[in-house]
Amino acid sequence: MKTTYREAMRAAMRDAMQRDERVFLMGEDVGRYGGGFAVSLGLLEEFGPQRVRDTPLSEAGFVGAGIGAALGGMRPIVEVMTVNFSLLALDQIVNNAATLLHMSGGQFNVPLVIRMTTGGGRQLAAQHSHSLEGWLAHIPGLRILAPATLEDARGMLWTALEDPDPVLIFEHGSLYNVAGELADDAGPVDIDRAAVRRTGADVSIITYGGTLPMVLAAADSLAAEGIDAEVVDLRTLRPLDDVAILATVAKTHRAVVVDEGWRSGSLSAEVSARITESAFYDLDAPVARVCSEEVPVPYAKHLEEAALPSVARVVSATRATVGAGEPVAGHA
Amino acid sequence: MTPPMTAEERTALIAARPDQARGLLRQMLRVRRLEERCVELYSASKIRGFLHVYIGEEAVAAGVMSALRPDDAVVATYREHGHALLRGVPATAIMAEMFGHVEGCCRGRGGSMHLFDADTRFYGGNAIVAGGLPLAVGLALADRMLGRDRVTACFFGEGAMAEGEFHESLNLAALWDLPVLFCCENNLYAMGTALERSESQTDLALKAASYEVASWAVDGMDVLAVEESARRAVEAVRSGGGPHFLEFRTYRFRAHSMFDPERYREKAEVEHWMERDPIASLRAELEASGHLDADDWASITREVDAEVDAAVEFAESGTLEPVADLARHVRSERSTA
Ligand SMILES: Cc1ncc(C[n+]2csc(CCOP(=O)(O)OP(=O)(O)O)c2C)c(N)n1
Numbered sequence A: 001m002k003t004t005y006r007e008a009m010r011a012a013m014r015d016a017m018q019r020d021e022r023v024f025l026m027g028e029d030v031g032r033y034g035g036g037f038a039v040s041l042g043l044l045e046e047f048g049p050q051r052v053r054d055t056p057l058s059e060a061g062f063v064g065a066g067i068g069a070a071l072g073g074m075r076p077i078v079e080v081m082t083v084n085f086s087l088l089a090l091d092q093i094v095n096n097a098a099t100l101l102h103m104s105g106g107q108f109n110v111p112l113v114i115r116m117t118t119g120g121g122r123q124l125a126a127q128h129s130h131s132l133e134g135w136l137a138h139i140p141g142l143r144i145l146a147p148a149t150l151e152d153a154r155g156m157l158w159t160a161l162e163d164p165d166p167v168l169i170f171e172h173g174s175l176y177n178v179a180g181e182l183a184d185d186a187g188p189v190d191i192d193r194a195a196v197r198r199t200g201a202d203v204s205i206i207t208y209g210g211t212l213p214m215v216l217a218a219a220d221s222l223a224a225e226g227i228d229a230e231v232v233d234l235r236t237l238r239p240l241d242d243v244a245i246l247a248t249v250a251k252t253h254r255a256v257v258v259d260e261g262w263r264s265g266s267l268s269a270e271v272s273a274r275i276t277e278s279a280f281y282d283l284d285a286p287v288a289r290v291c292s293e294e295v296p297v298p299y300a301k302h303l304e305e306a307a308l309p310s311v312a313r314v315v316s317a318t319r320a321t322v323g324a325g326e327p328v329a330g331h332a
Numbered sequence B: 001m002t003p004p005m006t007a008e009e010r011t012a013l014i015a016a017r018p019d020q021a022r023g024l025l026r027q028m029l030r031v032r033r034l035e036e037r038c039v040e041l042y043s044a045s046k047i048r049g050f051l052h053v054y055i056g057e058e059a060v061a062a063g064v065m066s067a068l069r070p071d072d073a074v075v076a077t078y079r080e081h082g083h084a085l086l087r088g089v090p091a092t093a094i095m096a097e098m099f100g101h102v103e104g105c106c107r108g109r110g111g112s113m114h115l116f117d118a119d120t121r122f123y124g125g126n127a128i129v130a131g132g133l134p135l136a137v138g139l140a141l142a143d144r145m146l147g148r149d150r151v152t153a154c155f156f157g158e159g160a161m162a163e164g165e166f167h168e169s170l171n172l173a174a175l176w177d178l179p180v181l182f183c184c185e186n187n188l189y190a191m192g193t194a195l196e197r198s199e200s201q202t203d204l205a206l207k208a209a210s211y212e213v214a215s216w217a218v219d220g221m222d223v224l225a226v227e228e229s230a231r232r233a234v235e236a237v238r239s240g241g242g243p244h245f246l247e248f249r250t251y252r253f254r255a256h257s258m259f260d261p262e263r264y265r266e267k268a269e270v271e272h273w274m275e276r277d278p279i280a281s282l283r284a285e286l287e288a289s290g291h292l293d294a295d296d297w298a299s300i301t302r303e304v305d306a307e308v309d310a311a312v313e314f315a316e317s318g319t320l321e322p323v324a325d326l327a328r329h330v331r332s333e334r335s336t337a
């Protein structure tokens, strides 16, 4: 069946609400408006206002209420419009959702799913464009997912809802309109393992979420130059699939990590550190990274493009890593 | 403020239910004695971290808890030893928790500020000021959606009323008509910041009422008034009357925590409030009205002291969780993350 990432996500929510009476959706404008990114369009009509709840502009309030409802036996899906807005709920996410099980000595688990949009590329400037999932992936107690494909958009939610503990799902805004074929019987998928999206022998490009399509495009163009790149989609940012990361590095001996977060203290830094900690002697070249420039994401199109990872930057970093291009500054 | 009971009404109330009044006295004393021992144990370095005692405010927890059903839920703050104890968490498990022992109600992972207990639906122990209010709203939302007639009682200090989470929670609870009883413990200070230095509107019940939440101020030093108002409010909440807010006017006799030189208030003010000690007042009242004699008091204190002694003994003989288990309870054992 032909579908889009947005429709796949919506189908996942519909499926979850049909499967389990305890599942409900709440967030700003998820009902009458149809969702800030139209993901929940039509669900209010189908499931009614009890299960598709428009909330006031109270990120801490309704995320915290989601935690409480989860403690009380429900299976809430809380939608936060963007990760930038979720900062107003950081207290509830970090101080409550992530800690209650531990502080209570294992008594109170929080089966909550929080979905939010992340990332730039739509000229929304510095308060709507950031990729902060790497921050959240720092926090023990949370599971962090980044569906990058139609299968994962369709399949990760239900598995996340079955997790007894909090799961955050980051949906890159540039993916919603991605269209493609999805099997009619597509359903739940695992949320533990990374996936190899393209096999290759010369170099591993490791990425997740919104930069996956870009990395696949870069791999195609590298193939035309005779560089055979393997593309790994992390899928789950916490806990990281170390086995898959080390396996691809053991195979290609070279790694480029692509992450729309800023380079300093980023998820790419974590991936890179794990490679050097555990696979240093497998490496034939230093691990390279392609990240966002260290500026708040600007509005002007040319500046935003310059700030974010691009096919060209991925291609050139990969060339350098296989020794086929100009050396990357700092690695020479 | 709900009108104080007249002398005649009080006499009648106590005469009608002397057992209940004695019971409340006993409950307050349990908290007082347990916490007095905690302070000693803190000085002896048996208890560490932050320790916030409730001494002076016991009437609030005693009165409210007695109005709740076992299947109701409670959310409290870091000043919650009394709430946990009166909710039914065993003194032994509370004390062992403060010792950091695995026999504690949270296996030593929470400590004084983070007591939790699934059996009594005690959802903390929250050391983020106002952080528990959204949880209470969510617990009540679950009850509402599942058609259960349970109430969630949520305790917080007046300091929490300046936080955004307070406003978001009251609004949401009122908007969705949720069964929450908001219990503000107005002890006039948030650490060293007096109410009038932190609130533009110091009439807290009025402030809560602006969210269309039924709100009253209650004398929080009078356990009978607390019990009475809480019982009515709980009944109203349970029967679909929407969220209620009670401001309990109270006072903490001790420092904010164990690290507070109390530079921000006068000794005379503390002494003035201590004259209204909720335990001494009720005891005197019951004695004067012939509902408590020396033997009754002796037997209450004996029982309470025995409970506290047993709790300390239990905690002293507790054990440490093996360090090998450090990483447990970060995710459920069923989960792999
Ligand atoms: C969000 C947050 N800010 C600051 C603190 C530090 N702090 C701990 S208790 C407290 C005072 C709170 O006063 P109140 O809510 O009146 O409760 P009380 O201690 O008087 O019972 C403060 C500022 C905190 N724990 N959480």
Ligand SMILES: [Mg+2]
Binding pocket: B157, B158, B159, B185, B186, B187, B188, B189, B190, B191
């Ligand atoms: Mg206070």
